[in-house]
């Protein structure tokens with residue numbers, strides 16, 4: 670499929686989606702959001718793609734936010750529609766039945782921080798910077814930022830970042846748990862691919878069930894969460910991956926998972 674604002678490529682069964690508008694620090698306008706959505710659907714259908722990595726092109730930015738020039742003259746209906754579009758696209762990434770990793774190579778502000786947060790986890794370069802500066806522009810986050818930031822780092826730290834609009838560096842993002850690891854810029858994609866390959870060596874079904882269990886469990890009470898976990902745990906025993914994983918362990922050899 671042809672894209673103007675993003676690049677979708679595959680390296681050893683890892684799909685890499687690069688937001689590619691470096692002249693606007695990869696800011697998200699409507700066309701870019703629609704292309705991201707199409708690309709995510711493409712990855713969902715692609716049997717040769719096990720995992721999705723999202724990153725930004727150029728040395729400076731992951732994504733510097735929603736496109737301010739695009740939003741400047743919105744009325745409230747257009748604003749709501751744009752917010753709903755971004756929310757839908759990001760929710761599709763969050764619920765993709767394949768693991769997703771944000772490789773945050775630079776500024777991840779506003780919609781960029783929100784894009785990173787809808788991935789399963791974030792690995793950042795030491796040059797990355799994070800923030801939700803919307804209040805400095807007279808708006809609130811609109812692509813899930815108030816919801817996901819509070820769930821990820823807790824309500825107190827989320828409110829401080831949201832109310833001040835301050836930008837934090839990668840070390841602070843690591844300290845508050847917004848990112849899992851920081852690495853020197855030249856090593857970012859290599860480290861992300863190493864983690865991706867480690868995930869790929871495991872049962873795709875079991876990994877997918879872990880993702881579903883965490884995501885759905887976070888939206889409910891602990892008792893319902895335990896039921897979700899027990900149901901998925903039970904289903905594992907109807908899969909060939911479980912038979913192979915346990916057989917391989919007992920035979921002291923690496924497993925050959927088939928996602929069945």
Ligand code: CO8
Pocket residue numbers: 692693694696733734735736737738740748749751752755776778779780781802803806809810811812
């Ligand atoms: N939108 C549009 N263009 C942008 C954006 C953006 N978010 N960020 C940067 N650019 C453009 C600049 O206008 C500039 O263009 P030009 O060269 O034509 O003048 C180019 O990218 C380079 O940027 P700078 O010259 O500003 O680069 P600096 O290194 O000086 O600064 C910063 C880098 C600090 C990242 C700075 O560009 C900046 O502050 N950007 C804006 C960050 C921001 O406020 N992001 C939040 C946007 S709002 C949002 O994301 C809300 C999401 C939910 C929307 C819901 C809608 C209803």
